[in-house]
Amino acid sequence: MRIEQIKAFLAVNDTGSFGQAAKQCGVTQSTVSRQVQALEAHLGTSLFHRHAQAKLTVGGERLLPHARRICQEWEKVEEKMKELLQGEQPELCVAAIHSVCAYFLPPILQSFCRSFPQVQLRVTALGSDRALKVLRDGLVDVAIVMNNKYLTATGEMYVKPLYEEVIQVLVSKDHPLASFETTTIKDLVGFPQVIFKDGYGMQRIVQDLFTSHGFDLPVAMELNTLDAFRGVIRQGNLIALLPQSALQEAVLDPTLAVVSIALDSGLPLTRDVVLVTTRDRLEIPTVKNFFNLVYNQTQS
Incomplete structure (x- = not known):
């Protein structure tokens, strides 16, 4: 019919x-x-x-x-x-990793709200894998995440790289590693670690890093907020591998120290942050405008 x-x-x-x-x-x-x-x-x-x-x-x-x-x-x-x-979409839903929500997105959100006051923004902080899942399920329009090719390498996904970010080690000021200018994976093995919960891209990077060097990852605790990471690291012998954007407040905190990591190649450890939507959503003017605004921010 x-x-x-x-x-x-x-x-x-x-x-x-x-x-x-x-x-x-x-x-x-x-x-x-x-x-x-x-x-x-x-x-x-x-x-x-x-x-x-x-x-x-x-x-x-x-x-x-x-x-x-x-x-x-x-x-x-x-x-x-x-x-x-015609772009008359009443709301736009965005899922992004915590550090992006805290530091990268705020000025972009302000700019979008000024240009499109008729659109209500809904922003949720999620782990990368979870953010990609809710995008695939149609619950959000755009995701800003660490790239996971297992979830983004499909015909329906439209992915744009945003930036590469260095990963460093967060320790307390009294920690044995605090005096190091640069540390190696072997140096980290003896210390219990705080990692992000399952579904966060950072957990996958840290686990893969240790596995690729033939070490077990000594996990002491799983958390999902940056405040919680700083709070427990301050208390003693725990360490955490975090991206540079998540360490902006830590570098100003006299009770904490940030140490660089050198891989066997001599290069720093990094992560890739990408902008993702689906190809059908990119045809919607509101989504396309936001997507381009975010992407252009990293190109200027």
Whole structure:
């Protein structure tokens, strides 16, 4: 059953003529006849008595009120789609990792709100894997996360790299590593670690790092807020590997110290932050405007 068939049925009923219905619908009479016949075939009953004036059969009378409601609902759908494609989207939902929400996004959000005051922004701080899942499930429009190729390497995902960020070690000022200018993975093995909870990209990076060097990761605690990381690290022998943006407040805290990590290659340990949406959402002006605003921020 197609909406054109329902519209043809209603036009014939309203005008009492297949010819007049064709004029009303802007098609040929044969087209209207085929559409009505296809609808009758689908429903398994005739809908009109075909005399000088087309009149409804019992089946047609039963269909009529439902057909009117179907067309009314379809008109509402068309109007909603028109509004969506014209950028009249009432809200925009964004999921981003905590450090992005805290430091990278605020000026962008302010700029977007000034340019598009009619759009309500909803921003949620989530781990990378969780953010990508809710994007895939249609619960948010844009995600700003650490790249996970297992979740983004699909045809529906549209991914843009934003920036590469150095990962360092957070320790208390009295920790044995606090005096190091640069440390290695081997140096870290003897100290219990605080890591992000499951579903966070940083947990995956840290675990993969230790595994690739042949070490077990000595996990003492799992957390999911930067304040909590700083609080427990201050207390003693625990350490945490965190991205540079998550350490902005720590470097100003006299009770904490930040130490660089050197890989075997001599290069620093880094993570990649990416901007992700789905290709169908990128066709929506509101989503496209926000996506471009975020991406252009890193290119300027």
